[in-house]
Amino acid sequence: MAVERIDKILSSRNTEGRSAAKALIKAGRVTANGVTVRRPEEKFDPEQTEIRIDGERISISRFVYIMMNKPKGVLSASNDKHSRTVIDLLPEEMKRRGLFPAGRLDKDTEGFILITNDGELAHKMLSPKSHVYKLYEAECDRALTDCDAAAFEKGIRLGELEFMPAEMKIIEKNKALVEICEGKFHQIKRMFHAVGAEVTALKRLRIGQVFLDEALDPGKSRYLTDQELIDILNLKHGI
Numbered sequence: 001m002a003v004e005r006i007d008k009i010l011s012s013r014n015t016e017g018r019s020a021a022k023a024l025i026k027a028g029r030v031t032a033n034g035v036t037v038r039r040p041e042e043k044f045d046p047e048q049t050e051i052r053i054d055g056e057r058i059s060i061s062r063f064v065y066i067m068m069n070k071p072k073g074v075l076s077a078s079n080d081k082h083s084r085t086v087i088d089l090l091p092e093e094m095k096r097r098g099l100f101p102a103g104r105l106d107k108d109t110e111g112f113i114l115i116t117n118d119g120e121l122a123h124k125m126l127s128p129k130s131h132v133y134k135l136y137e138a139e140c141d142r143a144l145t146d147c148d149a150a151a152f153e154k155g156i157r158l159g160e161l162e163f164m165p166a167e168m169k170i171i172e173k174n175k176a177l178v179e180i181c182e183g184k185f186h187q188i189k190r191m192f193h194a195v196g197a198e199v200t201a202l203k204r205l206r207i208g209q210v211f212l213d214e215a216l217d218p219g220k221s222r223y224l225t226d227q228e229l230i231d232i233l234n235l236k237h238g239i
């Protein structure tokens with residue numbers, strides 16, 4: 001990895017711009033391997049250097065991958081004038097420029113959302129060709145039947161719209177697990193609507209092979225492990 005100017009490292013890894021990074025350096029608040037950095041033009045290898053602001057170690061990797069347990073009532077967007085977004089919920093130490101949610105959950109849907117600054121991964125994950133499976137738990141306004149499951153497995157049609165065959169497993173009278181590999185607008189709600197049931201609560205439990213961490217309360221986040229990152233794009237599926 002090549003060396004980079006310290007102000008560039010700081011500004012690309014944090015939410016503040018270049019001039020804020022320079023101000024931090026001038027104020028003597030930045031250290032590199034324990035030594036206070038005095039000049040913004042000093043160069044370091046970000047992979048090999050322990051950089052701290054006010055004693056807090058900063059993440060030096062170019063890309064970050066965050067698992068959030070999105071609560072209901074929060075938008076899957078980077079910013080919005082009227083509503084809180086998943087990015088607003090991130091703790092300060094995880095915030096940096098260029099973060100966005102890779103994929104959307106409806107405002108009233110909760111569960112696993114991936115937040116990243118890696119456009120290429122997001123593109124791969126969201127491309128219909130990739131067939132990344134996502135598992136949801138849906139609660140409906142009526143009892144679910146084997147007939148519903150059979151319809152899902154056959155592939156649902158709704159007017160002009162066609163959804164690919166999806167596995168559905170009834171786990172309680174009104175509740176089912178559904179696995180899909182597409183990401184059409186309101187897909188799960190519309191699939192249930194097509195069989196005459198309305199979704200009353202929806203939660204995403206898994207993306208690829210990675211389950212939502214049960215230790216994460218709604219609104220909380222953590223970084224993905226390297227293995228989880230690989231498993232996100234893993235094509236194996238089945239409930």
Ligand code: URA
Pocket residue numbers: 104105106107109185186187188189190202
């Ligand atoms: N399907 C939906 O209907 N809503 C979501 O948020 C995700 C999948």
